[in-house]
Amino acid sequence: MSMGDVFALLGAALAVGLAGGGSALGVGVAGQAAAGVMTQDPSKFARLLILQLLPGTQGIYGLLVGFIVLSNYGLLSGAPAGLATATGLGVFFACLPIAIGGLISGYAQGKCSAASIGIIAKRPEEFAKSMLFPAMVETYAILALLVSILAIMAI
Amino acid sequence: MAIVKMQKLSVCALKKNRKITLETLQKLGALEIIHNAEEEKELELMDTQEARATFQKRSEIFESALSSLAAYAPEKKGLLESLNGNALVDKSVYEAYVEKAEEISRSAGEVVSAEKGISECRGAIQKNEARKEQLQPWIKLDVPLDCQGTDKTTVFIGTLTGVVDEAALFALASEGISSDSAVTGDVLFTTNDSTGISLMCLKKDEDQVYANLRSHGYAKVAQAETEIPSVLCERLDAQNKAKEEEILSYQKEIVAHASEAEAYRVMADYYRTRAEKYRFLASVPQSQSSFFIEGWVPSDKAERISKILTDKCDAVVEISDPAEDEEAPTVLRNNKFSQASESVLASYGLPTGKNVDPTTIMSFFYVIFFGMMLSDAGYGLLMALITGIVILKCPRMEQGMRRFLQLFFWCGLSTMFWGFMYGSFFGDLIDVIAKTFFGYEGKILHAWWFEPLDQPMKLLMYCILFGLIHLMTGLILRGRDCLVAKDYVSFVADTVAWMCLVLGLVLMLIPTSLFVSIFATTINLPAWAMMLGKILTIIGLVLVIALNGRGSKNIVLRLLLGLYGVYDLTSWLSDLLSYSRLLALGMATGVIASVVNMMASMTAGIKFIGPIIFVIVLIFGHTLNIGINALGAYVHTNRLQYVEFFGKFYEGGGRAFEPFHTVNKYTEIKEEQSL
Structure with a gap:
């Protein structure tokens, strides 16, 4: 395994780990709020679950990028491509947008979801709109994902 | 892709036809009443609050009877079935139920009172359990907790601070008492920082022993039970058992009503619908012998509604287009896709x-x-x-x-x-x-x-x-x-x-x-x-x-x-x-x-x-x-x-059309023609 492979692996690890961590934080925060509302009104379970899941996508995006890196450079099949150090560093940096963006936006989206869960508690009829606020945060995770993927594809 | 055009329907009819007019409108479910802010002097609004509350309450009785039935005699329902909307009820069946309203109400009342009985029993059991739990540390005692002693002796039951064993207890209690006097006692339980004791001494030593105990943080037991703890516990257990059986018999009583679930559903909807009717009636202006309804209807149904009302209820109906500044409620009509x-x-x-x-x-x-x-x-x-x-x-x-x-x-x-x-x-x-x-x-x-x-x-x-x-x-x-x-x-x-x-x-x-x-x-x-x-x-x-x-x-x-x-x-x-x-x-x-x-x-x-x-x-x-x-x-x-x-x-801001209609949560009556 060359130094380049190591950097690529580091990038994939950060993409999956940090973005997943952001999602975990976000889903956790939203889940606490949802559990609180459930104690009052269990019939809202489905809507609460959807709102709780919204910040879960960053982890998926991270996984996506991580997987593309692993499979593109043979790190999945056990035959590393032996990347040059510069290429490996390039892959590493390409992974950073979704790693950092996923971490921060996942947590922020979780807090936003928790607030939207407050909407469901008081005005359950505004469900569709309450989903929009967390979806706004997600835009930036999508942009980060896009740049990560395009950059990896171009390397 | 369109918003359905709305028209205004003005209805005037005699009071003797009020019931049938309202019921027809409710069945048609296609008119939303306009609340007129300025009341005319000769007309007044009826206060239907009381009637509405009565019907609402009756509907709620059926609701709670149904929820008891669902808890003790759940109906098996497939996933698909539960999606299948309100149950279809034949009109004849429906009418038979309405005729027997009193009887069904009584039966639902029985279910509700059985449910009440169950929750009372549960409460009693819980109370007994709590009492037992408090008694548990004192279970070794063979006198009641509130025992004061006999003619010649005094009994102390309570806790001391700190952990004290039997010998130490004896020593600290008998301090300063003449040696021929007897003090006898037991350590009943110890916890981390207290010891439960029972102690008996002669009446003449009472003050001295009490002072001794006080210096070790003696606190008299709080519960004043008049029975020996172990006996009392047994009695409470027996009581709980009886209560459990009572609950079972109540449950049986509820389950015996399971076959009437359909009737309850019909009646719950029936009273809900009647309550809704009175809510509507509250905003219908009335004079001495006539009443007036003004409301929005979808323009394509206006003619038909007007015809039905004229024929069936002897009403005078006028259809008009909304004025420029009036905000009609919105109904959407689109193709199937x-x-x-x-x-x-x-x-x-x-x-x-x-x-x-x-x-x-x-x-x-x-x-x-x-x-x-x-x-x-x-x-x-x-x-x-x-x-x-x-x-x-x-x-x-x-x-x-x-x-x-x-x-x-x-x-x-x-x-x-x-x-x-x-x-x-x-x-x-x-x-x-x-x-x-x-x-x-x-x-x-x-x-x-x-x-x-x-x-x-x-x-x-x-x-x-x-x-x-x-x-x-x-x-x-x-x-x-x-x-x-x-x-x-x-x-x-x-x-x-x-x-x-x-x-x-x-x-x-x-x-x-x-x-x-x-x-x-x-x-x-x-x-x-x-x-x-x-x-x-x-x-x-x-x-x-x-x-x-x-x-x-x-x-x-x-x-x-x-x-x-x-x-x-x-x-x-x-x-x-x-x-x-x-x-x-x-x-x-x-x-x-x-x-x-x-x-x-x-x-x-x-x-x-x-x-x-x-x-x-x-x-x-x-x-x-x-x-x-x-x-x-x-x-x-x-x-x-x-x-x-x-x-x-797009801005939105339209108001949904909320017609006066039957409020059915469970049932739908066959042949009921809605427009």
Whole structure:
């Protein structure tokens, strides 16, 4: 395994780990709020679950990028491509947008979801709109994902 | 694609026909009463609060009887059945029930009081348990807790601070007492920081012993039970057992009423509907011998309603068009395909009479975008199959639910289409199976269009193109609203100007090196198109600068506002980039599906159980992927409609039509003709 492979692996690890961590934080925060509302009104379970899941996508995006890196450079099949150090560093940096963006936006989206869960508690009829606020945060995770993927594809 | 035109219906009838008129209107369920703020002197409103409360209460009795029945004698209901909406009840059956209202009420009353009995028993048991728990430490005592002693002796029962053993207790208690006097005692229990004791001494030593004990933090036991603890515990146990049996007998009593559940449902709805009638009646102005109803009806039903009312209730009916300044409630009417997405529009806000109903146009974009985001033929097939079967099997499903499922049926078909376009059927499942089990290397399922992972930039370009079409449609709809309102200046400023500017800029951008380097494709435009781009851009710029500040009279301010208007281009850029989610979410589905397939294929090599694990991993993984990506696709399709599309033209703010109708939660009466 060359130094380049190591950097690529580091990038994939950060993409999956940090973005997943952001999602975990976000889903956790939203889940606490949802559990609180459930104690009052269990019939809202489905809507609460959807709102709780919204910040879960960053982890998926991270996984996506991580997987593309692993499979593109043979790190999945056990035959590393032996990347040059510069290429490996390039892959590493390409992974950073979704790693950092996923971490921060996942947590922020979780807090936003928790607030939207407050909407469901008081005005359950505004469900569709309450989903929009967390979806706004997600835009930036999508942009980060896009740049990560395009950059990896171009390397 | 339209908003149903509403008309005003004015009804005047004699009071003796009030009951039948109201009942007819309620059954028709097509009139929303207008509350008139200014009351006329001769007319007055009836106070129906009391009657309404009575009926509401009766309905609630049935409701609680039903919930007891559901708890103790649950009816077996399939998943499909529970989706199937309100139960159909024959009119004759319904009438028979209504006739026996008193009897059924009594029976429901029995259920409710049995339920009350159960909760009382439960309360008693809980209380006994708590009492037992408090007694538990003292269980070794063979005198009652409130024992004071005998004629000659005194008994102390209580706790000392700190842990004291029997010998120490004896020593500390008998301090300063003449040796011929006896003190005897027991340590009943010890905890971390206290000791429960019982101590007996002669009456003459009482004060000394008490002082001794006090110096060690003696506190008399708090519970004043008059029975020996162990005996009392047994008695409480027996009591609880009796209560448990009582609960069982109450439960049996409730279960015995299980066959009457249908009657309860009918009656619950019956009283609910009557309560609703009285609510309606409260806003009907009445004179001594007549009453007046003014309300909104959909114009296509107006004639029929008026005919029924005249024939059946001897009423005088007048139909009129709404005045200019009146806000009629909104009813949407769309074709079968588009009505499925009416709820999407409604949860953003209904259109007012002045807007165009964008449902039809939105529904196409909705289904297409959803398909692009989920974009897997297998997932789409599953979605369409499941929703399709449920829709067919449950013909009487509640309307909102039915439309929701219909929407996802169409979205499923679209997902399937895009899945084939991208060459994705449960990810690369077909290829993986062929490779793992049959050793066939190579592609079997080819994309009709191209695979996103191979050419992401190309797909991004198309996504933005779709976005451009979506946004332009929004602009056109805005233009239509302006034209309908005869606001020609706004039409030019908001629609024409921006269309020219954005399209012109796009045409100018295509031949530049920037575009070529980003998308790695060269699109050769004919010279006239490039010229057209320039002209459109200039026209657009001029119009925006000239018209954006049209509200202001100050020429300088107007110019500045115009220039500021050009700044809106940035919002166009961000709106367009927002459509990149079509690409990102679409790719996410495919790649995760591939990950699942790959993980599954790794297990396939295991002897014997390999294929089984393969299938289990596939089912688990793909279920998870469908769930999370369908949720993502739903949320982000909504977002594209609400934020990007509606942001260009739609305001909402309409009021939903809420006609006076029967309020049925459980049942529906056959032959009941609703319009």
